[in-house]
Amino acid sequence: MHHEGMSKPLILLDQDGPLADFDAAIHEVLADLGHDPAMLVATEWDYTNDVTRHFGPEAAAALDLARLSPGFFRHLPVTPGAQEAVEHLLDAGCEVAVCTAPSLANPTCASDKLWWIERHFPALSERVIITIDKTWVHGDVLVDDKPVVTGALAPTWSHLRFASKGTEHLDDGREIDDWSQWRAVLDLVGVPQLAAVA
Numbered sequence: 001m002h003h004e005g006m007s008k009p010l011i012l013l014d015q016d017g018p019l020a021d022f023d024a025a026i027h028e029v030l031a032d033l034g035h036d037p038a039m040l041v042a043t044e045w046d047y048t049n050d051v052t053r054h055f056g057p058e059a060a061a062a063l064d065l066a067r068l069s070p071g072f073f074r075h076l077p078v079t080p081g082a083q084e085a086v087e088h089l090l091d092a093g094c095e096v097a098v099c100t101a102p103s104l105a106n107p108t109c110a111s112d113k114l115w116w117i118e119r120h121f122p123a124l125s126e127r128v129i130i131t132i133d134k135t136w137v138h139g140d141v142l143v144d145d146k147p148v149v150t151g152a153l154a155p156t157w158s159h160l161r162f163a164s165k166g167t168e169h170l171d172d173g174r175e176i177d178d179w180s181q182w183r184a185v186l187d188l189v190g191v192p193q194l195a196a197v198a
């Protein structure tokens, strides 16, 4: 698992979900419209249809508008425990980088994401990889909330799924619920002396 020639395991962290609490921002939009986000049951990764079914097409349209608005990605809250988890991984001797796919439909998404990492994760500010295809990026572990991460190449990393709203219907036990389970990253890297440090 740990690649020859690299001194440290490389952990890639997806931005929306594991680092930035995208779901919380979506829930805030729904709450502002007078809806109770707790009522929403997501049955698919893109739960726009579920929003329409529960709260009506206006709510779904409001979410689309929010996601496409310049600045949306600047104002996302930090996922609980993410800053501490990054510190733990760095302390344990891992290389950590952000690996994120931009929303091409939002004109300021990519620059907002860079700004956001600099503000909330300054240690990672020069370690952000923005790519439309994460299989192009080399690494040992990719922590990502997407159900399946595919692309043009066979990935070098193992995918560790981070729980999010869009996978709550997948009861397959193949994800970590939150960052209290950050040690699962070290387990995947399979470097015992690193795990011992933690």
Ligand SMILES: [Mg+2]
Pocket: 014, 015, 016, 017, 018, 144, 145, 146
């Ligand atoms: Mg994500």
